Amino acid sequence: MKDKTCVVVGGGIVGLLAAYLAAKKFTKVILIEKSLNAGGLLGSFEFNGALYDYGTHFPSITNIDDLDQILYGTKNERTEKYEHFPYLKSENYFMGEWNLSSPLPSTLSLPREVYAQGIIELLEAPGSNPSELNFEKYLISTFGNTFTTHIYKPILKKLLNEDLGKLDKNVLKVFGIQRLIALTSEVTKDLKSIPKYNDCLGFHSYTDGAPTLPYCYPKGSNGIGFWSDELFKKTLQAGVEIKTSKFVCNIDLNNTKIKSVELNDGSQIKCDLVFWSISPTLALKAAGVKISSIPPKFRSHTLCHFEFEGPFLKLFPQYLLCWDVEMISYRITLYPNITKDKSKLQRYNLTVEVLSDASAETRSQYILEKVLDEIRLMKIVSYDNKVLASKVEYMGNSFPILTVEFIDNLHKMNTQINDNFSNLILLGRGSGGNFFINDLLIDTYNKLQTIAEDYDDR
Ligand SMILES: Cc1cc2nc3c(=O)[nH]c(=O)nc-3n(C[C@H](O)[C@H](O)[C@H](O)COP(=O)(O)OP(=O)(O)OC[C@H]3O[C@@H](n4cnc5c(N)ncnc54)[C@H](O)[C@@H]3O)c2cc1C
Incomplete structure (x- = not known):
């Protein structure tokens, strides 16, 4: 797209991917990152000679050839630079004991009588009801009252400190606790052929029911930051101008079209299109738009x-x-x-x-x-x-804190963004309910393929 300038805000893995892809379509692409280094939660840092990650560790192959090539290089480079894991080995600690073969909480760790009562209820429970909006009722219909009270209530209190009734069922996915360990491994395998029990019972071992797409981690004790550094280098090579230690203070609008953004150092960047990979609240604030929804917690x-x-x-x-x-x-x-x-x-x-x-x-x-x-x-x-x-x-x-209210407000915020900006595209966690890296990267890839082409026609 000749003579068009595109600004990407946020230099996490999502912003880096967006900037790299945008550079194929726009004459000028500028990436704005608030921190000294790009990479966001997929960064690593060195301390006392050892490397540590900031939070997220294991992206997986996406199975979209072009995207995997961008993220991990050619097949040879992938093998040379990354460890591949068909499944991740994990254990979990619950009620004072280890479950050595799964990340899922085990009902077998509960006191005998509680376990027995819980199993009766689980087997007799009506099954998960996707249209049930009250999360506590959803849990009870899936797992029964006893396991809801003795497992989900305390675990989610510890993690989110929020009433069960207010949460959205997606919290189960975010923490990977959609199922529980119960009974024996063999009985579980048999029961899982029945959809109702497949929804609530987990395989006893992480080696069963493993995903088919391998997880990746940089070889050579380089930390996951190596992965985002590689994309950072590719983004620079693609001609993207990366401005670190900068953030957008003001957005200058002509009706709903963003004409330019002003950075914290007072500089103005004229732009035709903006990709926004950070909180949507910050875009509305920078444009002086009154936010109509409740701030997320x-x-x-x-x-x-x-x-x-x-x-x-x-x-x-x-x-x-x-x-x-x-x-x-x-x-x-x-x-x-x-x-x-x-x-x-x-x-x-x-x-x-x-x-x-x-x-x-x-x-x-x-x-x-x-x-x-x-x-x-x-x-x-x-x-x-x-x-x-x-x-x-x-x-x-x-x-x-994924409450029903949070999701509702996110949708309202997205609507407000669409109503106020005709040339701003939301990416990342704030753009509509995705949380995991792979979902966000695939969503970003798809948006960049289609939206940039649409944009040329405006
Ligand atoms: C605690 C935690 C644990 C997680 N665990 C997992 C997991 O196990 N598996 C998984 O798949 N996902 C996990 N996620 C989600 C995953 O981290 C995200 O999907 C991923 O980081 C998204 O990348 P991103 O680029 O959108 O955001 P981020 O990695 O958050 O990057 C955002 C970037 O924007 C920059 N920025 C912020 N404000 C501004 C501003 N005003 N101007 C300019 N730049 C700005 C930041 O410095 C940062 O570099 C986790 C998230 C959290 C919070």
């Missing part, structure tokens, strides 16, 4: 990074989940179990993620100490394994 996200002197007690799982409500730890990533790089000195480092309220910012040191206690108590690391380095990072209010 988020949980804060704290990362506790540790390096230990020697190996962990858990030698195989790549990540662990802690559903135990007595503990604040949520997800634990064990880097040496993802990539065993013989060419480098073996490091024994891990990251524990904690979801909590915003007061976490002032309690960071306490959180770090509590989490260290927990990983020893859970026997992930032995008491005599010395801490070589530790670091706590408060990532702000970043984890959406």
Whole structure:
């Protein structure tokens, strides 16, 4: 598209992909990133010589050849640069014990009488009802009252601190707890042939029912940041101008058409099209539009990074989940179990993620100490394994509390964006309900294919 300028706001993996694709169609593409480095939640950082990730670790092959080529290179490059996992090895800690073969909470960890009552209710439950809007009622009709009360209520209270009745059923997908472990492995396999039980019972092992598209992680202890760095380089090579440590303060509108954006350094960028991969609220604010919906609520996200002197007690799982409500730890990533790089000195480092309220910012040191206690108590690391380095990072209010109201407001916000801007296209988590990296990347790829072509005709 000759003489057209496109601005992409947000330099996470979604913004990088959008900018790379836009560069094939627009004369000039400018990417605006608020932080010093691009990559967002798919970035890594070095601390005391070891690499740690910011939050998300495992994208998977998308099965769209062109997109996979952009994201991972040719088939040879993919094999050379990335580890491939047909499934991720995971375990979970719940009610004071480990389930060694699945990330799903196990009903078998409940006291005997509670378990027995729960199983009767689960088998007799009517089954999941997709049109049920009250989440608590949805859970009861899927799993029965006992498992709802003894498993879902406390786990979701720990993670989101919100009334069950207000949540949207998508929270189950976001945390990967759509099903529970119950009965025996063999009985479960038999029952799963009946749709009602397939909806609520999970395979006992992560090796069963695994996805067919492999997960990827950079080889050589490079951290997931290597992946977004590769796309960053490609984006630069494609001619995109990347402005870091910059954000949009003002949007200049002519009716509904964005003419230019003003950055925090006072510079103005004239533009024909804007791709917006950050919160839609910020676009409306920058244009001085009164926001008609209630601001979304988020949980804060704290990362506790540790390096230990020697190996962990858990030698195989790549990540662990802690559903135990007595503990604040949520997800634990064990880097040496993802990539065993013989060419480098073996490091024994891990990251524990904690979801909590915003007061976490002032309690960071306490959180770090509590989490260290927990990983020893859970026997992930032995008491005599010395801490070589530790670091706590408060990532702000970043984890959406997916209530019915949240989703409703997101739709209202999207409508307001469409009503106020004719040349702004939303991408990423704020654009309409997707959360996982792969869904967002595929959505971005599809939007860039079609919207840019439409745009030429305007
Ligand atoms: C705690 C947590 C855990 C998650 N775990 C998983 C998981 O296990 N699996 C999975 O598939 N997905 C997971 N997700 C979702 C996943 O992280 C997102 O799908 C992915 O990060 C989306 O990339 P993005 O580029 O849209 O956003 P981000 O990675 O958030 O990037 C946004 C970028 O925009 C920049 N920015 C922010 N404000 C401005 C501004 N005003 N101006 C300019 N730039 C700005 C930021 O600095 C950042 O670089 C998780 C999300 C969170 C919050």
